[in-house]
């Protein structure tokens with residue numbers, strides 16, 4: 700599966716997560732970002748065009764060299780410097796509280812230990828800073844959730860370790876975040892796609 704995970708999955712993810720409805724969600728989640736931003740699970744840089752003018756610097760954490768390569772043109776066109784500061788969101792070599800905000804999109808599903816990655820985000824974002832998140836995860840509909848759990852082992856194998864049934868607000872709260880804003884709902888599309896399409900978009904912060 701190494702060739703598949705390293706070379707094919709990043710390309711598929713780039714295609715599947717660049718549809719119009721997904722970009723609309725990306726625009727919304729990025730709209731409040733400002734200052735020095737840490738982006739964990741940078742992928743192919745699909746958020747770059749949505750970073751608002753107040754952002755001064757993007758620090759990317761991304762293990763996939765193929766994803767990083769795919770982002771090259773987007774990075775070259777970015778209005779601010781984009782630096783790859785690490786390969787693993789679970790263990791980032793950067794000083795405490797060095798960032799104004801953090802962004803995570805469609806990555807808490809894939810990071811092996813998302814709780815650890817969220818604790819790293821807490822450490823790295825300054826007091827009063829926020830985490831903006833856009834993730835797919837566990838549906839509140841029992842039937843869809845049942846399918847998500849059934850499909851999880853296959854999804855993990857074919858989609859680079861992605862889980863369908865992670866409880867996004869639960870992960871945030873367990874890592875010590877308060878969820879300040881939260882919008883949920885399915886992406887538009889056929890009902891059969893719902894196990895992949897229940898989105899959580901919002902902001903979270905740590906109590907002062």
Ligand SMILES: C[S@@+](CC[C@H](N)C(=O)[O-])C[C@H]1O[C@@H](n2cnc3c(N)ncnc32)[C@H](O)[C@@H]1O
Pocket residue numbers: 712716739740741742743744745760761762763766786787788789803804805806809810811
């Ligand atoms: C579904 S892709 C989403 C990519 C991008 N965030 C986006 O919105 O298009 C999941 C990303 O998480 C990354 N990832 C996997 N394990 C990771 C880890 N330990 N730390 C940081 N990112 C990780 C993958 O390489 C991949 O780029």
